[in-house]
Amino acid sequence: MPKEWSRIFPGQVWQVAEARHFVAALLEGELSSLVEDAVLVVGELAANAVRHTRSGWYRGWFLVIVGFTDDVVRIQVVDQGGDEEPMVRSVNAPLDQGGRGLLLVSACAKDWGVKDRPAGGRCIWADLARVGA
Numbered sequence: 001m002p003k004e005w006s007r008i009f010p011g012q013v014w015q016v017a018e019a020r021h022f023v024a025a026l027l028e029g030e031l032s033s034l035v036e037d038a039v040l041v042v043g044e045l046a047a048n049a050v051r052h053t054r055s056g057w058y059r060g061w062f063l064v065i066v067g068f069t070d071d072v073v074r075i076q077v078v079d080q081g082g083d084e085e086p087m088v089r090s091v092n093a094p095l096d097q098g099g100r101g102l103l104l105v106s107a108c109a110k111d112w113g114v115k116d117r118p119a120g121g122r123c124i125w126a127d128l129a130r131v132g133a
Contacts (some may be wrong), residue, residue, distance in 0.1 A: 002074075004067040011050050011060030011080070019046040019064050023075065026066050032130055033072065037108040038066075041075050041126045044101035048124070049079035072110060072127040081121040 007022050009015040023042045027035045042064060049055040049062040063078040105112055109126035116122050 002067045002069045004065060006065040007062060008061050008063050009046070011043060011055035011062055013047075013050055013056075015062075016043055016050060017047040018083065019043070019062075022064060023066055027073065030073070034128055034130065037128050038073060038075055041108050041128065042077065044105050045075065045077035045124050045126070047067065048078055048101055053082035053122075054080035073130060074125055074127050076123050076125040078098075078099050078123045079121055081117075 005026055007019075007101040009019055019042045020039045023035065023038050024035055027038055050060075053062075054060055055062040057080075060080055063076075063081070065074075065076040065078070067076070077107055102112075105124075105126050108128065110129045112124070112126040114122055114124050
């Protein structure tokens, strides 16, 4: 059975840094490269939740869940849903200044995906390999 910790954050931009601190504290003692990747991943996913979903609206929120197994650390960010589907953007689009967060997530993660939630939100998850996995 995996160990799991979670925390709800207000859907405000400055809470993205709090989500990164939360994950870094949970990963204390892991390899620094895993901690760095996890902090980057949760930062990108939380920022997307606040910028692109109803989580960034008045009284919005996002939920960060961190799960541990012997092989992976799973980072999940549950948001309140939005009109657009999350997608990896092309690095060849010079006019776009943003939109490459999921490209970074896919580069760091062993695997990642999106799950729609019955109540209308969605969960974006990423599995990061632990030592020897």
